Amino acid sequence: MSQAVQWRAECENCFGLCCVALPYAKSADFAIEKDGGTPCRNLQLDYRCGIHKDLRNKGFKGCTVYECFGAGQKVSQVTYGGKDWREQPAQAKEMYQVFPIMQQLHEMLHYLQEALTYKEAESIHDELRQVFEETEQLTKLSPEKILKLDLSRHRAVVSPLLLQTSEFVRVKVNPGKIKKGSDFIGAKLRGANLRGLSFRGALLIAADLRDADLRMTDFIGADLRDADLSGANLIGSVFLTQAQVNAANGNKHTKLPTNLTLPDHWRT
Template sequence: MSGTSGTIDPSEQRADCGSCFALCCVVPAFARSADFAVDKGAGQACPNLGGDFRCGIHTRLRDEGFKGCTVYDCFGAGQKVSQVTFLGRDWRQDPGSARRMFAVFPVMRDLQELLRYLAEALARPAAAAVHGELRAAFAETERLTLGDADTLPGLDVDAIRGGVNPLLLRASELVRAAVTGRKRDHRGADLIGARLKGAGLRGANLRGALLIGADLRGADLRTADVIGADFRDADLRGADLTGALFLVQSQLDAARGDRTTVLPDTMRRPAHW
């Protein structure tokens, strides 16, 4: 958000890998599984990471057993930590900064994710009644992201999220109120493997729902609130996600779909569909 016009630049919540020191390839730990071909400890560089901070198998991640990498989104935290918090000093040239940088990254990612959701809520005209509060929450969250490397790791992200979530929920309710008819409430529901082919889920509350492997072929998900919903291996072929609230690219990347899946204009059709 600029200090003069108050406008929000959406690119600030999108990953720019070229401006990051490959923090997502180093900071998180992962275990050998269907998502990762090897074990890697937290703070340990992935064996596929090159000296130029680029992934050596980026175009073959799924084929090489690193599907988990293809569904990760830092929401712009990587470049912010690398270029703003640490002013372009990378952890290889300045090893003394590594521990602090790695501690900042997960906190920054959580804050950037909140900014992503707040920015979307502010872009929804139907949520105008709470735009003032949303704008204040955005400005405060953005201010926190500009803290120094000693301050950021000590932030209580759960408390920050707890203060923002009611605003996001209120914005969601205002937007979904325009949908006529019965709206299903599946908030936090266990819908793993559920048979929802052709389901009428327009304006539904799917916040935090577990939709792993669910059959959502041809489902109507228009204006559904899908914040935090787990779409891993969900079948979205022919589904309509027009106007879906708080949908992020990583949710689509984790799902299955095809050319008949209707996506919001802001979303990219995953290459593996």
């Protein structure tokens, strides 16, 4: 199994953990309210979603934009050795607590793996590999040890390396950056030249990015919900995930990095 695949969800090898462990409120993203630790009403006995092919039309758009980065199968098959929460109810609560921590570790692994693909960041590849290996080792710990991890401390080691990687990639284009959490909600940026800009942690909810030049732009942590990417060029985007793309709107003319695919709702 390639690393690229390893850090993506494999629902067939998971016990529907995101459908049980995580809470959600009734909203535009979810048709109902659900407490953490309560199975979604659409979760079947085989741990598959009963409305998977129709989630958006049934009011569960939020499910289509969630990505566990492979944490679900890791917790299900490795951390708990294939023993699910139905068969082992005494361990269920612990499993639900371990899952979101594993999700964050796997997300870091996903970004670190991408960072290692950039020749521009070759000077820090050794550091990236070391931190990647350290992070991967954390995912193999016992549930008890995983629950005691100081994720903030570990993230403080990972984040600077990802930031350096981004700057190495973008330096010849546009090393500019936006203040983390910057508000571009509903911003009118159609046709704008945003090439090489860093939108790390920016709020781009419902932003009009039609036909914008977003090549080599850093999107790590950016909120792209309902942003319109129709006709936009995102080739070479840094740290852009499939989940972010799924959360946005676009069309067949949107240009994405080769590792990402056009969501089904963009084709209609």
